[in-house]
Structures are given as C-alpha cells and as structure tokens.
Amino acid sequence: MFFPKQLWFLLVTAAYLFGGTLPLLAQNQSASPLSSGWPTVKKENRPWTRWWWMGSAVDEKNISHLLAQYAEAGLGGVEIAPIYGAVGYENRYLPYLSPEWMRMLQFTVQKANSLGMGVDMTQGTGWPFGGPQITPEFAAAKLIIQDYTLPAGQQIPGTLQPKDFKEQLATWQAVTAYGPNGEVLDLSDQVDLQGKLNWTPPTGTWRIYVAFVGRTGQKVKRAAPGGEGFTLDHLSGTAVEAYFNRFNLAFKQNNLGFRAFYNDSYEVYGADWSPEFFEEFEARRGYDLRHYLRELVSSEKTAVVARLKADYRETMGEMLLENFTIPWSNWAHQRNSITKNQAHGSPGNLLDLYAAVDIPEGETFGSSYFPLPGLRRDSADVRNVDPDPIMLKFASSGGHAAGKNLISSETFTWLGEHFKTAFSQGKPEVEQLFLAGINHVFYHGVTYSPEDVPWPGWLFYASLNLTPANSLWPHFSGINTYITRVQGVLQTGKPDNEIALYWPIYDNYHQPEGREKLFTVHAINEWLQPTAFYKQTKNLIKMGYSLDFVSDKMLAQAQASKNDIRINFVVRHQVLVVPQATYMPLSTLEKMVNLAKAGATIIVEQLPQEVPGLHHLLHRQKQFQELKHSLTFTEVGKGLKQCKIGTGQILLASALPPALELAGIFREKLTDTGLKFIRRELPTGKYYYLVNHTAKAVDTRIPLNTPAQAVVILDPQSGQVGLAAITSTPDQTLAKVQLAAGESLILKTSTLPLPQVPAWEYLGPAATSVSLPGEWYLHFTQGGPALPADHKFKKLYSWTELPDKKAVNFSGTGTYTTTFTMPAKKAGEYLLDLGQVKESARVWVNDQEVGVLWSIPFRARVGKYLKIGTNTITVEVANLMANRIRYLDQQKIEWRKYHEINFVNINYKPFDAADWQPMPSGLLGPVTITFHETTASVK
CATH class of the missing domain: 2.60.40.1180 (Golgi alpha-mannosidase II)
Incomplete structure (x- = not known):
C-alpha cells in the first residue's frame, strides 16, 4: 500500500508548522556492534543467569547446545544451581559432586570459556547450605529453654530433657536458678553425667531455667540428588569446617576454572543458637549469658530485656560473619575462586556481611509500580512488599566500602506470573537495580532442558522461565544488549557518592520482642521502612543526593582529612550523615569525634541518647554522656548548630539540606x-x-x-x-x-x-503523528501448538481475535508487512511508532534491520532507511507463552511433573492456566510515522 500524496504533504509540511519536540527514541538494539565510545565488552558486562540443573540430569551434547544458544542471545555467564529433578528421568540424574557430576562441571566450564562465557556455581544444592555431610551435631541449632517451679526441699525428677518428645536430639547446656529474694545461681555444675540435677532449694520457691541446644530439623530446600540433608549451623566454625570437607575431597585445590562459589539468601529458619554460643557470648560481650536465661525468654518490654537481646543479636551477627562468611571466602580464595553472597535475611549487620565477600548480591522479588503509560502490571502480580531500591543499597554499599567493583543481583524473581511477563515489564525493574548501585545482573533464570523433552521443556517453579522454549527468546538479545551497555558503564570507574549515611542497627537490635532478628527482603515493612534511617535515605535520594550506607565496623576503619572520609582507604565520601538514632556504641561516637578532629564534616540529626547492651552499663553510659557534653555547639543560622573540632566540624541539624550546603555538598x-x-x-x-x-x-x-x-x-x-x-x-x-x-x-x-x-x-519540531494507512499482512513463522493461517488486516487488532482458532492458542512469532509510497524525503528525522506491541518486535525497513523494540516506548528513528518511492515495513512480533500454556492445561496435556514442589503459581498454589483469558498478542498499533526537524549543536 502507499501514502496518498496529500497525506505525505500534510505530514512533511506539519513538521515545519507545528512546534514542540518528541524525545529521543530507541532503535537498532541488535543491528550493529557497540558503537565507539562505549567500554570494551567483557563477559561481566553482559547479564548472567542462574542455570537450574534439574536432578543434575545433564550431558555434554545438551550442555554444548544450550550454552551456544545462551551466548548467541547475549548472556555472559551461567550460575549452576542443582535442584530437584523431573519425574520419569531419574535414570539421567547425576549425584551431586560424584565423579561424573564433576566431569560435567569441568566440561561446562571448558565449553563456556570457548564461547567467551563465565561459570559460577552454588556451593551446595537448592538452599541454604547443607547436605549429607551435615550430621545432627553440625545442623542448624536452636535454643530451647525450659522452666520449672521448684519449692524448698524438692528436686526436678528424672534427667534434664525437653518436654517435647520431638526434641530428643537436644542436650542441656546450662541450668540457672532464680530465688525468691533475687538470688541467681548457676547450677550447671550440679548436673551429673546422666543429666540429673542434684540440687534442692533451701527455702522458698525457686524458678529453674534449663537451656538446651536443639536442632531445627530444617533440611536443604529444593535439594538435588546427592545434596539432601540437614541445613548447616552457620554460626559454628566447627560445623562450617565439616561442611567444607566434602568440597575439599571433590575439588582439592582446584576450582576447575570456574569463577565464583555462590551462596543464596540466608533462609535458615529458627536457627537462633549454636553449641558454642555461651562461650562466644562471654568472650564478645564480657558477661555470662547463663545468668540471664530468664530475661532471654522474657516477653516483658523492659530495658534490661531489650539490652540483653541486643547483645544476643549482635553476638549472632558476629558469629555468622566470623565463623562462616569470612572463612568461606578464605576457603574459596585458597582455590583461586571468589565468593558471591546474598547476605539479606541474615541475623547480622548486612553491610559487614556484604563487604566480607567478593561480589555482594542483592535480590528483587515481585514487581514495582512505575507510572509509565502502557506498562502492564497485573493485580495478581502485586506482592505484600514491592522491590525497594533502598534495600538493594545494602549490597552496593557493602561492596563499595570494601572496594569491590561488581555488585550483583538475583533479578526478576517472581516479577510476574509464569508465562505472563514481558521484557517491557523488566526494563524499569532492572533500571531500578542500576540506580541502586547494582551492576552485574543475574536473571532468575534459565532451566537446563534436554532437546528431547517436549515443549515447554523443564521449568523451575519460581522463575521468569527465560529458556529457548520461551516465545520471547528470539528477541532476548534486545534487553541483553541494553543491559550490557549499561553495565559496561557502571562497571567503569569508581562509585561517586558524596554522603556516607550511618545505619543505626542497634535501634533494630534493641527490641524486646522475640529473640532472633532477621533482616529479610520480605519483612522490610517491619524492620526498615518505618525507621527514620529509611525515611531520611528516601528524602536524600529524591532531593538529588548520592549516598552509601556505612556500619559501625566500617567507621572504625575510616580515615579522614578535609572534605574526605575514606573507608578502608578505598571509597571516598565528603561527609558522614547520622540520622536519628537512639543507640550508638561509645566507640562509634568516639570515632566520629576523631574523624572530625582530622578534618571531616559530620552531620547529626540529633545526638544519640544511649549506648547499647548491658555489660558495664553505668560505666559506659557515664563515658558516653561525658563525651556528648564535651561537644560545644553554637548557633550558625538556618536551624544549624556547629561544633568545631580540630580541623573539622560536627553539625547538629534537624533538616539536612542546609547542613549539607554549609559543608559544600550540593544536590543534583x-x-x-x-x-x-x-x-x-x-x-x-x-x-x-x-x-x-x-x-x-x-x-x-x-x-x-x-x-x-x-x-x-x-x-x-x-x-x-x-x-x-x-x-x-x-x-x-x-x-x-x-x-x-x-x-x-x-x-x-x-x-x-x-x-x-x-x-x-x-x-526538533514535530508534525502530528499520522497512522500508516492500508493493509498489513500477517504470516506466522514459528511457535505452536500449530501455526495459524495467514491473515490480512485492514485495522490492527490482537491475533487472538482472528477467526482462526489456532491463533487463540498460539505462542510464537508472527511477521507483519505493509508497503507505502513516499513521494518526497526531507532533511530531518522520521520516527516510527508501533503503538501497542504484545509483547516484543523486531523491525525491518526496506529489508534493513532497524532493531528489536522490546520496551516502552516502541519507537525508532527510521529516516536513514526510508527512500523516495515504495517502502516496505516488516515487523516480527513475539507474544507470551501464556496462551499456549493455557491450551495445554485446557486439554489436560501433562507438561509439569517434578519431584519436591512440582510447579506452583505466584501465590504458591498449584498452577493451572485453564481458566486464563487469552493474552492479547501481536501488533495492535496504531503504527505511525512522524517527521521531525533535527538540530545538531554543541553550543
């Protein structure tokens, strides 16, 4: 078809008559290599993916074939994660770390390297760390405290053992008696070898508290064959060493050429103890926890209970860091590998845990709201807590403080319901990662699936399902090229954040409720978002300031000069900001004063009120208050108070912008x-x-x-x-x-x-957009369950509305073609706007590829491809997998049959797409071309 001459005359003329501009449009994502001016592409610049090995049923032929497809699509590496297998394929399973499994790992690394890709592997199967080498003595532990009321002259009958018969593995560790007159007695030495307490209250009625070390009984979730077993006690150095022994035998001193060992998020439930806890606590906190068993289980909201539990939680965090995270990294380094760790969910300071590994990794779970016109967000996809970029900054801040260049993220976990998520929905989500300091994306993810498994192949239960069977796969290179370009930039140079923002973790620790405090992604609405720290962070970012979070441990290692604060002599900030905090260690306050003496500017919303913890409390409180009172502040206007110390200053400011401006820090x-x-x-x-x-x-x-x-x-x-x-x-x-x-x-x-x-x-100025008139011809090219017949459109609409019922069930690609006549071509630019695309498009103009248009807005500059006379536009559209999956479930064709969790929907209920409505598919338009004047100026 062609444009009527009158229409083109109006289009071209209007470009000169109408004012206004249209924004820069995306084009040519895959038609040419990265232009000059971009960093040279390395495999770390490309997005990587978690690669689920279901049942570890892998072989050389399929490994080679799949890795070649991944490389061609623009992936830079894979992260091997062995999990449960598919039913009916048990004879293909390879036991984890068996000689044959290790041979497949080595083959994978060699093949990936030949394709310019990298390989990481989780140091276990499923999650969290655990397996057959974890006998009950090394398994995740919990504290059981049992109390007895004991009148004078009586004894506890029998031996000390938990009342719950399910806790038969528990062993007693301490016995403490509380008398009617405030007496506290440690009776542990009164228990004989058989576990009998040989003690009788002399007078009055006493309460006896017995502490047992029990086992949570948690086992590895989604374990692969050969990886089943109890979850590791991460707080115990002895247990951690036992865990590594299995890998010592398998790997010896050789990493087989892969890059990193990986650890998933800390999902160890109820593990609030370890056999060495009493000794570790006393060594770290300076007093005997055995004397406070009553307070440790108390539900009273007293200051003593809160302080005790703060000490307890701090001890847990230190044990996790020093008994697991640091030894794990050291173990990997001895084998020429590095570590990649998701610290969130841990009972410790996330910043310190992230900083202790080579690649800190955050996680997005669910979808966020973005006010982008045309961006779909199904109500069923909304989780209780949206992904939060402030949560992601814990990973990037920890990495920056330790001088780590790569900050990764598990990306798109449950971004939407299975088979209903488009690349356009992923773009703003991944951009939110980049804005939070993430620069090394790992998709969640891709499942290994052999060629002989019918469509849709093997699939993981909680995934975006980015497999070659996905109908969007032909356009996967579009988003991958975009991510590669951005990550190439964000991995270059150094982070440039002017503010170091103190995280007052002791305010989180000082909560009298419960015992264990886990800093999880799913509960940020409880431990993060209500805090003054979070609100201040959000305000600062919105105003245009850049920041990293810092911990007490990081500040202890900081050095300062005028307008310069450096953590570990690496990352540089211009100012330290302390948001509202009730509790702060004396050592941290002393460090702040010393940094100011050395030339730094410290901005404090309000001076902290108290020291945390219980040991030597009066002495520490006295020192803390004396130090605070030694700081002399004077009014300097705009609600600011200034204390000059040495060559630096401490500013007291309820509103931060004036203080930052006084310190020479200006927002963007x-x-x-x-x-x-x-x-x-x-x-x-x-x-x-x-x-x-x-x-x-x-x-x-x-x-x-x-x-x-x-x-x-x-x-x-x-x-x-x-x-x-x-x-x-x-x-x-x-x-x-x-x-x-x-x-x-x-x-x-x-x-x-x-x-x-x-x-x-x-x-420059643009004419009103004009729809391309005429007919579009649609030809289906690949997909299933069957190719629909060709169709001619006079007006574009979803192919699911075609009279051919095959189109309703079809998932794959269809090619739209139209022609028009262009009587004249003016200097300037012509912009093609595809309107609504369901869900991704590859465009050619006159047989020249424009590129993959995979995100909002679906527009491209096409002026250089157009010619006077007849022009042809071809648009290949890929839709979602949803309609074909719907058909399979309606026909009761079995396509999912797995061990363990099998396959669930986004709400973790059994998956069934039979009742779904067909998802709109194809090119819906309207398709327009708009002429623009252009200006090229550097003035």
Missing part, C-alpha cells in the same frame, strides 16, 4: 525534572546514568554538578553516541537531554575537549 537539581540518576567517577570526568520513570517526556537542559568541556550522550538502547549541547561554568554544566517516559541515557562528562565525537542529533 536534575531530579527536579523527575529523572533518576547514578554517577560513576572517571579520571577525566563522570558518567551519569539517567532514567525517566515518570509519565511525561523530559526535553530540557539539566544541571550537572561538575564542570565539563564536553558531554557525550550514549544511548544504551540504540548504541548511538554524540556530543551534547552544553553550557558550562566552573562548578556546573547544563546539558540538553530528551527522554520519553520509559527511556534512559548515559552522559559522560569530560574535562577535556572531544573534537572527534560527532554532535548529537536532537529532535
């Missing part, structure tokens, strides 16, 4: 446009990664808090590079940017001129 005002950002520091400039998650386009000059002679725009969707139009002062640069809702850009500032880089082409 670009956030006033609604844009979000993260910066990286380079030797001759900075990288700014900008994202528009608002509902409106941004077309303006944005201020950057850095001087520059040049600013280069890098479009991570198209790969295009060009010099931005700027004006610069000694302190600030104004750079012109154009971003539609849902788009992103990277700005690279330079203190040097860059004459070799061409100017960026900005889109």
